[in-house]
Amino acid sequence: xxxxxxxxxxxxxxxxxxxxxxxxxxxxxxxxxxxxxxxxxxxxxxxxxxxxxxxxxxxxxxxxxxxxxxxxxxxxxxxxxxxxxxxxxxxxxxxxxxxxxxxxxxxxxxxxxxxxxxxxxxxxxxxxxxxxxxxxxxxxxxxxxxxxxxxxxxxxxxxxxxxxxxxxxxxxxxxxxxxxxxxxxxxxxxxxxxxxxxxxxxxxxxxxxxxxxxxxxxxxxxxxxxxxxxxxxxxxxxxxxxxxxxx
Amino acid sequence: xxxxxxxxxxxxxxxxxxxxxxxxxxxxxxxxxxxxxxxxxxxxxxxxxxxxxxxxxxxxxxxxxxxxxxxxxxxxxxxxxxxxxxxxxxxxxxxxxxxxxxxxxxxxxxxxxxxxxxxxxxxxxxxxxxxxxxxxxxxxxxxxxxxxxxxxxxxxxxxxxxxxxxxxxxxxxxxxxxxxxxxxxxxxxxxxxxxxxxxxxxxxxxxxxxxxxxxxxxxxxxxxxxxxxxxxxxxxxxxxxxxxxxx
Amino acid sequence: xxxxxxxxxxxxxxxxxxxxxxxxxxxxxxxxxxxxxxxxxxxxxxxxxxxxxxxxxxxxxxxxxxxxxxxxxxxxxxxxxxxxxxxxxxxxxxxxxxxxxxxxxxxxxxxxxxxxxxxxxxxxxxxxxxxxxxxxxxxxxxxxxxxxxxxxxxxxxxxxxxxxxxxxxxxxxxxxxxxxxxxxxxxxxxxxxxxxxxxxxxxxxxxxxxxxxxxxxxxxxxxxxxxxxxxxxxxxxxxxxxxxxxx
Amino acid sequence: xxxxxxxxxxxxxxxxxxxxxxxxxxxxxxxxxxxxxxxxxxxxxxxxxxxxxxxxxxxxxxxxxxxxxxxxxxxxxxxxxxxxxxxxxxxxxxxxxxxxxxxxxxxxxxxxxxxxxxxxxxxxxxxxxxxxxxxxxxxxxxxxxxxxxxxxxxxxxxxxxxxxxxxxxxxxxxxxxxxxxxxxxxxxxxxxxxxxxxxxxxxxxxxxxxxxxxxxxxxxxxxxxxxxxxxxxxxxxxxxxxxxxxx
Numbered sequence: 001x002x003x004x005x006x007x008x009x010x011x012x013x014x015x016x017x018x019x020x021x022x023x024x025x026x027x028x029x030x031x032x033x034x035x036x037x038x039x040x041x042x043x044x045x046x047x048x049x050x051x052x053x054x055x056x057x058x059x060x061x062x063x064x065x066x067x068x069x070x071x072x073x074x075x076x077x078x079x080x081x082x083x084x085x086x087x088x089x090x091x092x093x094x095x096x097x098x099x100x101x102x103x104x105x106x107x108x109x110x111x112x113x114x115x116x117x118x119x120x121x122x123x124x125x126x127x128x129x130x131x132x133x134x135x136x137x138x139x140x141x142x143x144x145x146x147x148x149x150x151x152x153x154x155x156x157x158x159x160x161x162x163x164x165x166x167x168x169x170x171x172x173x174x175x176x177x178x179x180x181x182x183x184x185x186x187x188x189x190x191x192x193x194x195x196x197x198x199x200x201x202x203x204x205x206x207x208x209x210x211x212x213x214x215x216x217x218x219x220x221x222x223x224x225x226x227x228x229x230x231x232x233x234x235x236x237x238x239x240x241x242x243x244x245x246x247x
Numbered sequence: 248x249x250x251x252x253x254x255x256x257x258x259x260x261x262x263x264x265x266x267x268x269x270x271x272x273x274x275x276x277x278x279x280x281x282x283x284x285x286x287x288x289x290x291x292x293x294x295x296x297x298x299x300x301x302x303x304x305x306x307x308x309x310x311x312x313x314x315x316x317x318x319x320x321x322x323x324x325x326x327x328x329x330x331x332x333x334x335x336x337x338x339x340x341x342x343x344x345x346x347x348x349x350x351x352x353x354x355x356x357x358x359x360x361x362x363x364x365x366x367x368x369x370x371x372x373x374x375x376x377x378x379x380x381x382x383x384x385x386x387x388x389x390x391x392x393x394x395x396x397x398x399x400x401x402x403x404x405x406x407x408x409x410x411x412x413x414x415x416x417x418x419x420x421x422x423x424x425x426x427x428x429x430x431x432x433x434x435x436x437x438x439x440x441x442x443x444x445x446x447x448x449x450x451x452x453x454x455x456x457x458x459x460x461x462x463x464x465x466x467x468x469x470x471x472x473x474x475x476x477x478x479x480x481x482x483x484x485x486x487x488x489x490x491x492x493x494x
Numbered sequence: 495x496x497x498x499x500x501x502x503x504x505x506x507x508x509x510x511x512x513x514x515x516x517x518x519x520x521x522x523x524x525x526x527x528x529x530x531x532x533x534x535x536x537x538x539x540x541x542x543x544x545x546x547x548x549x550x551x552x553x554x555x556x557x558x559x560x561x562x563x564x565x566x567x568x569x570x571x572x573x574x575x576x577x578x579x580x581x582x583x584x585x586x587x588x589x590x591x592x593x594x595x596x597x598x599x600x601x602x603x604x605x606x607x608x609x610x611x612x613x614x615x616x617x618x619x620x621x622x623x624x625x626x627x628x629x630x631x632x633x634x635x636x637x638x639x640x641x642x643x644x645x646x647x648x649x650x651x652x653x654x655x656x657x658x659x660x661x662x663x664x665x666x667x668x669x670x671x672x673x674x675x676x677x678x679x680x681x682x683x684x685x686x687x688x689x690x691x692x693x694x695x696x697x698x699x700x701x702x703x704x705x706x707x708x709x710x711x712x713x714x715x716x717x718x719x720x721x722x723x724x725x726x727x728x729x730x731x732x733x734x735x736x737x738x739x740x741x
Numbered sequence: 742x743x744x745x746x747x748x749x750x751x752x753x754x755x756x757x758x759x760x761x762x763x764x765x766x767x768x769x770x771x772x773x774x775x776x777x778x779x780x781x782x783x784x785x786x787x788x789x790x791x792x793x794x795x796x797x798x799x800x801x802x803x804x805x806x807x808x809x810x811x812x813x814x815x816x817x818x819x820x821x822x823x824x825x826x827x828x829x830x831x832x833x834x835x836x837x838x839x840x841x842x843x844x845x846x847x848x849x850x851x852x853x854x855x856x857x858x859x860x861x862x863x864x865x866x867x868x869x870x871x872x873x874x875x876x877x878x879x880x881x882x883x884x885x886x887x888x889x890x891x892x893x894x895x896x897x898x899x900x901x902x903x904x905x906x907x908x909x910x911x912x913x914x915x916x917x918x919x920x921x922x923x924x925x926x927x928x929x930x931x932x933x934x935x936x937x938x939x940x941x942x943x944x945x946x947x948x949x950x951x952x953x954x955x956x957x958x959x960x961x962x963x964x965x966x967x968x969x970x971x972x973x974x975x976x977x978x979x980x981x982x983x984x985x986x987x988x
Contacts, residue, residue: 056344058414064400066383097550136560153558167552303838305908311894313877315912591797630807647805661799
């Protein structure tokens, strides 16, 4: 096994002008959006990425078959043709983050990508009822269109900058003359957050023209909010109980 | 000293169709099973494995002689011939886990292994009276026989997948066209667990036809349960005392 | 991306006899001094340094553009000509600290530097009203002038020696026949400390003859002290309240 | 700077049959013994060892001069000629421990060393009034003489084996046909422990015939015991006070 391996899965050439990254991260916001799109667009898996920098851990499939942790590239051959970078893990080491980001960009170049969207969450540590979508770009010229599409820019959010693949792809893609936009859904960060994902998908659709059925994502968001609502109520009830008990 | 060293200890060629891995891990379940088999089958040590990726620590022998931390391969030249991978430590670094797993598979290829059993524990965090044996395989075709032998498959157990050598050998062996089955004994994870080991040995015997005297493992399990019984009783007594004291 | 990259930004040759290092660290003392000097002297950025050893994180600019974490070299072409080493981060790994320090010294040699000042904070864990400036040098001959300039030498301060770039540049520069002086402003270490920075700037000015307007640094120090004064008062008030409440 | 550098400091050839290692560790027991011997025997420094694997930290000298963290080899050209390995730090990384141990053995081979004594502490977590000296060897033949000299062997002490340079030199030296004996002074592990060092020196003197004035070590041990005695008394007084207060 090499330090990083990209296995291309089909023989005919694959082309995609756009790459959408949705690796695991805060609130799994990027992952939720990218996997929703892959499902709705019936995108085809065209590559698997393996690395010593992923955690030394195998993933169990529904059939009881274990496989190496990996990331994957899917392709939707529509107009526009879109590649998706999704998977199990980000790097387990600091240097691995840089090396994997370069490998992802090698794959993007191989596909002829000229624009990258990196999707993630921006964890604020408390429940958010109307989550904003924060953005960053790799060239100032890209900003107006992103604002028109509904995202906000604030150099202090997230406070320390953007960690991991979403950040590094944004900055390193400039070296390869690719445009890149990062979209971050505001989220508590405690749970997988389909509401934040829905907000990110709104902006992404406006920017790319991709239209998909959103009912599944909306259903998951409604379910999650119902669960949170009950938890919050039972918290309040517990608080009332304590008061009664003390009183 | 090289990054990873395999020292073969005998000159005549060694052959084994099966490799059983029982390195240290949760509840030392795999280690207990593999070492029990090595003892009962009087398997011969045929290789030692040294690595910079093991902790920088030496092991004290009963004679006061210190030696490097190492893993070892034993050989039982019966029908079937079986190799055993056991030892002091797993890797101390994430990347080392991958590199060591590849070295173990190099050794397995050298022995002509076509099937690997990786043994471990599945820690559930509470005492288990009738521990199940969970399994995962590297090809779906292997599953029915493993179920017949008494193990269960559940893609959510262990929840995050399988960590370390037991997991990586399972997944990486597929690249070398070896079959692999992982057997995990359900255990609290707090103590070395011969009862969980006994369960794993049941399934392994059914799968491989290996029959050994099990009295030593059963005795250890009974002793351990007696100790736990006393601890639990004394806990209850302490609880009663506290109640009395408060009352 | 290479392990460490230095990108020189201008074509004409750059020369500087002195290099002043002010990377982030305790109380951001070195950073405050170096950035103040860069601003007041209108120094020009002449190099950017990128590395896998920086945290895998991108920095957001005021225009919404993200860029890789990096360090930078600025040049003031006065008499004397001075280079400044400032930036976002120190190394995220132990070995990276050594490798980056060597890269900084490669850059210093490229500029013809013969003397280095490394600036930092010495965290004492409590508020300091009249912060001292501690120093260390790489050759004993340098010490008298530094004492005359107002810094103190104490082999037990900081107790464990000097960590990171400020320390390694001091020691490694001797191998390249460069003189080096480390100046550390005594600071609580809890907050960015412009008062400690002001003390370090005093000593640095005396040593180098650099004279700059200091009002901005003084204003920030006064503001910080006012904030701390209010925090301390409100602490006392809170203490009084508690007493009243209990009493 | 290379990963590991050994700088030999004198031109004429150096020879030593014995190497005594006393790097920093638990209770600084080995360091205290080795540095005491270096001082009493007026041993000469003949080598300095630098490494990226040491912490990225410089050490302050009494003259205000900072230098890289390093280990050192001293030579006593008596009968027998003895080398001493002492210094500032052990490795900061697991792999570095192995690589540095190999470098120390390269240096030992260069000196013609045929026997190594590694000195350390065995931390037991409570005050010890009559500290034992525990030992381990790299060949069983070495054990009787070490027992005669007053050390004990117990495969369960220290429980997990021997960590760091003292352990690795013991095990790795066998590969170079050197004899090695590890001596570990029983110590609380909380403080530098000259009493434990004195016990180790007793055994080492009996084994090597090295006789030195021990008054300085004894004085430090007496001082330390007086300090601990006072601390313990004041603890008891505090306890009495609390009792009085509660009563």
